[in-house]
Amino acid sequence: MDILQRFKYEPDGTVRLADALCSFIREEITFGRLKGGERLPTIDEISKNTGLTFSQARSVIERLSREGYVRSRPRVGTCVASLDGGGLKGRVLVAYPDADICRFYPTQLFDTINLSLSEAGYAVSVVTFPLGADGSLPRLKSELLRATDLVIAMRATPNVQKCLAESGIRHLFAYGDRPVVDDGSPWIEFSPDEALAQFADHCEKAGVKHVVQARFENNETMDAGPALLEKGIDSSWLTVSRKDVGRRRFDGIVQCSCEVFSSMQRNEIPDLLLFWSPYIAQGAFMAFLDRGIRIPADIKVVSLSETGFGPAFVKPVTRFESDPVEAGARISEFALAVLEKRRLPSPPRISPQYVFGETFPF
Secondary structure, eight states: OHHHHHOOOOOOSSSOHHHHHHHHHHHHHHTTSSOTTOBOOOHHHHHHHHSOOHHHHHHHHHHHHHTTSEEEETTTEEEEOOBTTBOOSEEEEEEEEOHHHHTTSOHHHHHHHHHHHHHTTEEEEEEEEOSSTTOOOHHHHHHHTSOOSEEEEESOOHHHHHHHHHHTOOEEEESSSOOSSOSSOOEEEEOOHHHHHHHHHHHHHHTOOEEEEEEETTOOSOOOHHHHHHTTOEEEEEEEOOOOOTTOHHHHHHHHHHHHHHSOOGGGOOSEEEESOHHHHHHHHHHHHHHTOOTTTTOEEEEEOGGGOSOOSSSOOEEEEOOHHHHHHHHHHHHHHHHTTOOOOOOOEEOOEEEOOTTSOO
């Protein structure tokens, strides 16, 4: 019960009570004030002494368990995870986009990172940030005030990159565009070269003559053009603006994409559309449905799944996607090399597979 007496919460409108309690317990464990094997209060005790509901208190314990801070022991209760009979080596913070964007990140990716780093003696915390480049970062900044040995930032926007650079905390980037804030931090790149070669070969065998690639403005990371050119297939670009609608940026992207493809003339429709975002693809699907354009009879479609993971589509789409367990293992291995100050190898590349679906059948 001492830990609950030490816990102080002052609402400021940015951090919820449950999140504050989670962060507090993580910090108590990281600094060694809670020792390995020490029993935590029960869920009922947490609820009665903090003002959390029973389900909220249970979610706090479940989150700490997933992150590797605590373990359930039969006939004892929830205890601080014992690592080598002592405290934790340190803390790793995983940061990734919030809201509807993060629902496409598979649990397996984070579970793999969490398990690998926890087994090596590190506690793993998770924090989200707004996807918009101008969004404020109260939760990330709050987490960075706590003892942190490494930040793994997924799809970090420029403001996140700047925040991490100013924090002085070691960090690495995974996925997204090449970092625009060049502070020497490593970048684990999503590299689809092999999958693009398979895609180009598929286009050649299917008799595709022209491919239009649809992407966000100022996003030039992915390009199938060179692979297609080797097969004698022309390609061109179609750029979709990023637009916010209310609080859901995802909805704005879909809406803007729908407007673009609704205005496309019939004679402008190419043999095949390659979408470098599932959000642009979903907006196009809506426009095609309204106009009676059939997939794949009238137009063939290929898309990148969100961060390369999982279909995230209503129907099976021919797509680029990668194995989240393998990706998590590669990220964890490189993160451990950074944490343990070993001679760093070149950052690994996450390579997706080319998966056949109904929108461009083989």
